Amino acid sequence: MTTLTERAPAVRGLAFAVEALTLGYGRAPVLRELDLAIRPGEVLAVAGASGSGKSTLLRALAGLLAPAAGRVLADGVVVAATSADRAMVFQDDGLLPWRTVRRNVELPLALRKVPRAERRAAAASWLDRVGLTGSADLLPRELSGGMRQRVQLARALAGAPRAVLMDEPFGALDAQTRAEMQRLLLGVLRETRATVVFVTHDVDEALLLGDRVAVIGGGSLRTVIEVTREEVTREEVTREEVTREEVTREEVNGEDDLRARVLKEL
Numbered sequence: 101m102t103t104l105t106e107r108a109p110a111v112r113g114l115a116f117a118v119e120a121l122t123l124g125y126g127r128a129p130v131l132r133e134l135d136l137a138i139r140p141g142e143v144l145a146v147a148g149a150s151g152s153g154k155s156t157l158l159r160a161l162a163g164l165l166a167p168a169a170g171r172v173l174a175d176g177v178v179v180a181a182t183s184a185d186r187a188m189v190f191q192d193d194g195l196l197p198w199r200t201v202r203r204n205v206e207l208p209l210a211l212r213k214v215p216r217a218e219r220r221a222a223a224a225s226w227l228d229r230v231g232l233t234g235s236a237d238l239l240p241r242e243l244s245g246g247m248r249q250r251v252q253l254a255r256a257l258a259g260a261p262r263a264v265l266m267d268e269p270f271g272a273l274d275a276q277t278r279a280e281m282q283r284l285l286l287g288v289l290r291e292t293r294a295t296v297v298f299v300t301h302d303v304d305e306a307l308l309l310g311d312r313v314a315v316i317g318g319g320s321l322r323t324v325i326e327v328t329r330e331e332v333t334r335e336e337v338t339r340e341e342v343t344r345e346e347v348t349r350e351e352v353n354g355e356d357d358l359r360a361r362v363l364k365e366l
């Protein structure tokens with residue numbers, strides 16, 4: 101029998117097409133006639149000021165919010181409801197408080213009626229990857245904020261989704277834990293081919309994690325910036341830079357210039 105972990109590499113990222121999307125919560129729309137193509141397997145960081153509509157766009161991609169006009173397509177199919185193909189990771193952990201860490205991570209597999217042994221193996225493997233093997237039998241309230249976000253990440257990825265939609269997942273963490281989580285995420289994303297849409301109001305985080313950065317402002321898409329990276333080998337960096345190289349493993353080309361371009365649009 102094929103196990104879930106063996107099947108995982110075959111998962112291909114979803115392609116999203118956002119077409120003339122207008123949506124909001126009743127009165128004036130939050131986003132107006134927004135067009136955006138999201139490539140399969142890319143990490144798209146969505147940046148924008150507070151209240152600009154980043155989470156609103158993410159909810160539309162998730163199928164949690166119906167458009168007032170226009171549409172969202174995932175691999176050519178209209179998104180009309182949530183799907184296990186599109187996992188969400190929220191700022192507030194969203195874990196079930198009465199389930200242990202392991203049983204929270206198993207949840208997407210349990211919902212798909214994956215056999216217990218396979219579920220256990222997949223959860224154990226993801227808990228190991230996020231460094232929480234020793235905490236598998238704890239309840240969410242016994243964990244720190246950073247640990248809860250790791251459980252969320254493990255839970256999202258255990259279901260082998262084709263897209264992961266992340267809404268400021270590290271927004272509530274202190275600076276050091278946030279940097280650790282960014283590093284963890286960069287490592288974990290290399291192991292999945294899922295498309296990732298990552299909402300953040302932090303420009304540096306957007307440039308660190310995103311292959312492209314979409315900036316939302318004034319109810320529409322201001323710009324999409326391609327982030328080109330250059331592999332930096334250990335021999336090429338000085339001692340102080342090694343720490344940074346471990347964090348990013350890659351150097352963003354013209355970072356100050358990209359930063360200025362994003363900031364100009366905010």
Ligand SMILES: Nc1ncnc2c1ncn2[C@@H]1O[C@H](COP(=O)(O)OP(=O)(O)OP(=O)(O)O)[C@@H](O)[C@H]1O
Pocket residue numbers: 125130148149150151152153154155156157301
């Ligand atoms: N459930 C809701 N009901 C009514 N209005 C809402 C709701 N959620 C968001 N809004 C409004 O929609 C606008 C966009 O909110 P959204 O959460 O998408 O912004 P954001 O860019 O994610 O902001 P932040 O960075 O502060 O999280 C805001 O004006 C907000 O007040």
